[in-house]
Structures are given as C-alpha cells and as structure tokens.
Amino acid sequence: MPRPDDGSRLPFPDMFEEAPRLVKDMLRGLRHELKQFDPTRDLETLSRDMSQAPFPLALSPLALAAELVRETRKAAKFGSSLARDVIDPQTDEVLLALVDGREADRAAYVHARYQATRYLMKRMGYGDHLLLERPIARVWAETANTLSSPRERADYTSLADQALRLTASGAITSSDDQTLPFRIFAALSLTEAMLALSPPSDTAAVIGALDLAAEIITLRQGVFDAIMDGFDPVTALAAELKLLAPHLVES
C-alpha cells in the first residue's frame, strides 16, 4: 500500500501541505526580524550621530520620530503576538507524535518535532533564534524509507542521522555558533531515544523527557561539541545516545 507521506509517489498532497508551511515560515522570519528591530536603540544611535555632526540640524530627529517610534513598537508587538497565536499555537498534545517515531504521518511528525525543538530551544536558552518548519519536512522526505519505529526500541543510528540532517537543514539559523543547532537536535534525538525505551507516555512524560534531555546536553556540552567536530558524528552520536538513554529512563 502506497504511503501517503511518500513525497515521490503523491506529489499533490505534499504540495498542498507545503504551501501553508511556506507561509508560516515566512511569517516566522518576519516575526524574527520584528523582534530584532529596536526603534529606541536605532533612534538613540541616530541622535548620537547627529549630535556629533559638524553642522547639527535645527530640528531634533527625536522630536519628529517620537510618534513613529510609538506606532512602530505597537505594530511590532501586535505582529509578534499575532504570529505566535497563528503560526505557533502552544499545544502540548502534538508532542505525543514524538512517541510514534516514523510511524507518525508526515504532518504529525513535522509538527511534533517543530514544537519539541521550539521547547528545547527555550529550555536551553536559545528561544530568540529563528526556527523554520519546512527544513524539518524536507528531512522527513529524505528519510522516508527509514525503518526505525518504536517497536524496534531505540534505533540510535537513525536518531543520530536525523539529528545531523536537521542540523544541516538550516531549520535553526545561527551564524555565531555552528554547534548550537547540533546541540538542540541532539537533545531532540536523546528525547526520542528515551521515549522509545519508556512505557507508553502521556504529554507530561514527553515534556519531562524534553526537560531532562535539555539539561543533559547542556551538562555535556563539551562532549557533544566534540562529536559535531569529529570524524564521524553520526556514529559517535549514536554511541553517545546508546550510552546515555538507558540510564535516563525508569525500568
């Protein structure tokens, strides 16, 4: 029976699914830009520059721009909260699809990993970084034939491969720290490994696993950074997940 999530066989449903994802990612990018924009700082810089000019203008740019600052701030706050409500509704239930591994359908897989990654980023102190959903969907398509499933317990190699693919996908953009996306997606894979070794989970258990994974990756940041910079990060990460995960779950 053809899998509805196999992009190569059924292109149209993918296309229909991809369009809203594209729009959401564009909105996320816009929201991120709005968050970066600080009208007060920009005007203070402008004011400082003007005061140091050899021939200062008679009219203060601050006086002229005061109303503009207020309106821009209002628009930025409105845009940010609107974007949050529309494109990133906080529904913990979607996280349960993490338990299903590759057996979740494409939309559930992508949505669960997006929300879980968003949660991990906040827990690990990177909540202000941009996270996109379409690269996660691309990784799903790349690994559509992966056999891993919860019935096979934790497939550490597939989970390590997923972390490396997500890191390379550009889902998290971070120009100043290249290992940051790897740490976050390694935490996601560690969470999935823990869930695969645990009895059937509820939402609280999934969130507990995410919290613990975020803490463990932070505690072992040096180890994970070395894995990322090493010769064979997939094998090394798989070995690390295999070493850690059984100790982090209850028998």
Next chain:
Amino acid sequence: MDLPILPELTREDDIRHRVRELRFFEESFRRNLALRLENTGMTSRTDRAKLHAAFLAWVDNFHVTREIAEADRRDFVCYAAGRMLAELFRHEPLMISNSGKSDDPILLEWPEGSVYASYCLGVALSVLKQDFDGAPTLTEASRDRRVWQSIRENIRDNPDYAIPFLDLLVGQTPNWTDPSLPERRPAVRAKQAMAA
C-alpha cells in the same frame, strides 16, 4: 556509622540495575540525605545539575571499566560504589549547615562527606546483600575520626582516593597506589594470578 537507607535499598528489586537509572539515583540520594539529617536540625541544599553531572561522570566510567567486572564481580561492586563516592566528592552537589546536633561526630565534623559515604555504602552493601548472599559489616575504620580526617585531606588533592577509602570501610584490600584503575585492584590481580 549509620546507614539508614540500607533497608530501603535492599527492599528494591534488582538494586544493581536500578541505581544505574538517573531518576532512581537522585530519588534515593535525596532520601538518604533526609534520613541522615533527620532530627539533627541541619539544613541542606542540593545542586541538581551537579548531582546529575556526578551521575553522568560515574556512568562514563562505568561503561569504560565494566569489562573488569568479569574478573571479580563482588570486588567490582565495591569499586563502582567507590567511584560513585569519588564523583560526588569531585562535583560536590551538597551544601549542609553544620550547626546541628547529632551523636555521630563524623556527621557533625564533615556532614557532606558523611552523607555521600553513607549513600554509597548503602548502595554497595545492598547490592552485595542481594547478589552475593550477604553483605559485610562495616569495619572499625568507619567510626575512626582520624581515618575520616585523613581522607578529607587526601580527596582535596585527588577525589579518586574515595575508592580505596570505601574499600577500607567495607573490608576490601585498598589500592592506594592506583585508586582509579580497577585492573590494578588487589582482588582482581589475585583472581588473574590464579587463572594464569
């Protein structure tokens, strides 16, 4: 030395494996702390991240050295418990106010060391009791303040001295020369010599 956690650990199924789980480790560590400080008036603060870091360091070492367990499983239980004690000394997850009252002079003088040691001894003895038909009783050294003062000074230089220290308390022959190397332990070398 009192080990109030020992009966509770011994009642657990398969304590040897349970203690390798972070959640059980943390829960039983905190339980031991509460039991040790009961009615003393002492207050404590546990740094969870440091406690987890100590556990992870122990796990790392456990995976590197577990093959040695084949040589002498009973001895390896003592080594693993000593290694756990060393990691607790190294990461120092506990802060205890020493302004309490107790009949145990070691607890009053060095509350953190006393709590760490009581936990690791509890783990070692409960595993020995479950898996090896009985646990040894603690030696006189466990009540000797000079022994505790000495180990307190020595672990400042090298926390791995916790391993032969725990051996001393449970009556195993300590290896003070290479404390962190399980393959150099007297019991392991004796078994290897017999097999050769």
